[in-house]
Amino acid sequence: MYDFELVKPKTLREAVAALQAEDAQALGGGQTLLPTMKARLAMAEQFVALSGIDEIKGVCLDDDGRICIGGGTTHATVARECAESYPALASLAGRIGDPAVRNRGTIGGSIANNDPSACYPAGALGSNATIMAEGPNGTREIAADDFFLGMFTTALEEGEIVSEVKFPVPERARYEKFIQPASRFPLVAAFVAKFSDGVRVAITGASSSGVFRWTEAEEALSADWSPDAVKGLTAPDAGEMISDLHGDGAYRAHLVKVMTARAVAAA
């Protein structure tokens, strides 16, 4: 890893200011970024560590009944603190990586990175979450539908930090993933959420454009909330799926159906 200067702000405002420096980059829990830097695939002159900012850590409930999770909250904390209030999300967080990784990795880091195989983007998109982005011009609210723009690409502007993610709590929900045995990332995973006004289905790991909503399944499940409603559907276009040595496009497209049905059955 090339050397860099590490800045350790204590407040969100200090962090936003530090990110204004030329060639500065935010560092969340570092569970993805540090290995990437070791491989010399990422580099900056200055990294701004977000781990010391207490105001973006923790879980609370807002007036609309949404669960608000600070961007610097670790997966372990979400797994523990949302176990009662939003079990599907807690279960997602509690199965990311392994226990040691979950003690460092954060929701803000995962969402800002938008790895096409990451778990949290599916949870946020499937829950119709709102992402709060803090930047030099103040706070922006971004709907999950507008946030995830493709593989490793989000609506975040240069220098913006995910300060909070707000999750409406569905009536029923579940995240089911088919794990790629070596990396432990999902080969394909589905987050299903049934709200009073309809169903949302978010798929991660499968598409070459990153996390996406499987709208055909949403319509079918809104009419009939059952695994059988999914089994009758045509799988997404295999040509748009990731194809690699772990599974070709047709295999992943098939898994999209299987994991969605499993998630509905377990919700």
Place this chain on the structure above:
Amino acid sequence: MAKVTMNVNGKSRSAEAEGRTLLVDWLREGLRLTGTHVGCDTSQCGACVVHVNGDPVKACSVLAQELDGAEVTTIEGMANADGSLGTVQQAFQDYHGLQCGFCTPGMVMAASALLKENPQPSEAEVRHYLEGNICRCTGYHNIVKAVMAASGQQVEPVAAE
């Protein structure tokens, strides 16, 4: 370079760190605490697990400067005050939970974190908790037995043996 101070195994310890210095390198090279191993250096294998403020983390994937002021426990801090092996360490010896020993510091640190959180885990819970710790010698059965023994539970022959 910056001076970084942590409470390591109950003592205040200081050493220099660059921005990029990883906790594991700070421990091994700065403090000469070489019990914590570097296996994969990509946060997969768990040989470098230490406790930071009570929680297990992979020391190859945390920057030393970020942890200025933290409380850290390494494998060197796991023995009893008289130098005899701690409960988890002793169980690994009794049940032959190691062969080459390279993964053992991380295994012991992860296992003791599990037992703090869940003092009487089931075999399945032990296996699940240790999924971020890779051993290429034992086939894991004796490690699982050691953790079950360290938790004071009866050690049954394990599945697939």
